[in-house]
Amino acid sequence: MPTSTDHGRPDPEATSPAAHGDGRPVSDRGDTVCVIGAGASGLTAIKNLREHGFGVDCYERETGVGGAWNWRHDRSPVYASTHLISSKPFTQFPDFPMPDSWPDYPHHAQVLSYFERYADHFDLRSHIWFGTEVIRVEPAEGERWDVTTRSTGGYGPERTARYAAVVIANGHNWSPKLPRYEGLEEFRGEIMHASSYKDPAQLRGKRVLVVGAGNTGCDIAVEAAQQASRCWHSTRRGYWYAPKYVLGRPADQVNDTLLALRVPLRMRQWLYHWTLRLTVGDLTRFGLPKPDHRVYETHPIANSQLVYYVGHGGIGPVPDIARFHPYAVELTDGREIDPEVVIFATGYLPRFEFLDASVFADSAGAGRPTLWLNAFTPGHPTLAVAGLLQPDSGLFTLSHWQTVLFARLLRARRDRPDRAAAFAKRVRDRAGERYSGPVKDSSRHWFEVGHADYLRAIQRALIELEGK
């Protein structure tokens, strides 16, 4: 482990003190970039910034790398049986492939070991300050940033250091979004959010209601079908449940063959519907609601088992919840069911509690920043957000290219200020652009991107920045 002396930890006593607005001492870290969080996006930010010649201080509130994928972390949403829902080539960093010997859809423990190997391979740990949380990030003079940290849990003194740039990679799948229902407070059964679900033992022998048809909700419903004495799955609308394998290959790879051939959306939708008709068949026959939209219009659900367990009676599909009673749940179709456990797989909301909402032009303070490429902030050219994406593929490749673009931008600010200024203008003009087909405007789809469209947009931005 590095110590404060061998690695240039920002130490107010050791560096010439600059003064913060309110007179606090600030240690000046020169051209060093601050990365917040050492999960997937934070790690690739450190690696790519280092690769482009920048010094990096990364602050991680936990004691290990991996962020959401480290099940030991109290903010980790993974549970014992979590597997990837996008296959390996969609998930891995493009310059550090997952081993050939791994399955198409690795287990979460493999994903964590992948991050640990990535950190060791590129010697990233020596740049990470574990057990340190960021409590404030404030703009300072010269488009720099004052970052205030302290030990996780509020112990120890606060320290403020001034950085040339900041990458926010604090993740967006840890702050649960809980729906409101009439009578929920009076309900006497157990209520939990999917983030607290860790092990199938929590369901064994119980009557379970799973709410939400995201990938997590479907996975938990499948587990409940195998463990619980009864399982209901409540969804507000009908969805397309795509199998994880088509034609003997991971379905996302088959789909990308069409994308690589630039087959138009309408044609792809037709082919997709046709494939689903052949493999999954008519969903209404199973008692599932008919989807009210075409495929690619909501976040894709990859689950081969849900329909299977519905067919075996393990999962009872039910509509939305109307209200809660002390010992029962009333559904919108008038039925009443009596679950002992209700699991809300209703998603998460991003939170940036260390940052003033005005920086992100987020007037409502709801956690929805207005960004270009979901990463760059108008008016703040030295601030980037990494990994704030809800892609129809894995996230890590996209975070990789986001951070490569940011590193190149920081280099251009030094070597080609005219290019960097043109980039800043594009950020102002094009903030809020979308990179997916038509999707519903709910918080679930705030950060929805189609990976192919998004990567092409990043590629264009790189070319515009570097003039190739």
Next chain:
Amino acid sequence: MRGREWSRPVRPARREVLSAIPELEEGRPPLLFVPGFGHGAWAFAEHWLGHAASRGFPAYALSLRGHGASEPAPEATLRAYAHDVVQVAASLPRQAVLVGHGAGALVVAHALARYPARSAVLVAPVFGGWKVLGTALRRNPAGTLPAVFGGPLRLSRGQLFSREVPDEEARRYVGRLGRAGRRAQWSLLGEPEAEPAVGAPPVLVLGSPDDRVVPASTLTRVARRYGSAPLLFPGMGHDLMLDARWAEPIDAILDWLEKEPTAH
């Protein structure tokens, strides 16, 4: 956007990896040796692996699919070979130095676009093209011509080694040579140039002016592409790692690695 990498990932294959690890961990970067077409990891295990380890560098050599003791792969392409290199490099404990020999140097050049190596060394690089084919046809028409039509490429003793290598030893080495995939061989004629290396690693090019496979002008051209001049070892054949004076080039590589700052 690398559509093919996503939609048609390279099929996994079992690979042979030989290694020589120093007894004391000295914090030196691991070296990954990549043999050229027809050669296997054995070509480096003969002298270079042990020598690198004796100087404190953890040294590994792989056999590309279809070569040495790796899984047979008659339909392998250059992309599959580059995949093999990146897979092994990423499996090493730390960021690796890639050392490619012969057509293995071309494989390394392609792998560098997919893996941020600490640095790279191209030994007697065969980057293909009509000039290399012309040289090979002139020196060894019977061994080269079938390869143009998808047959095996047979390199002769005279092409690979200097006269200093004892006859029996040279025969033994030639006897161990295998063959590359047909499609990979063809790619030496018309393969598009490799994408730029990620992470801008320092690259060293070395070879011999008396190499009967790679003309000296090609060495200069490849070195210029990476912004340097080739390091030359007169009097040696194409297979510098098996030649009689094998210690000179590997010592030069290790000296360079000790002096050369890393990619960052």
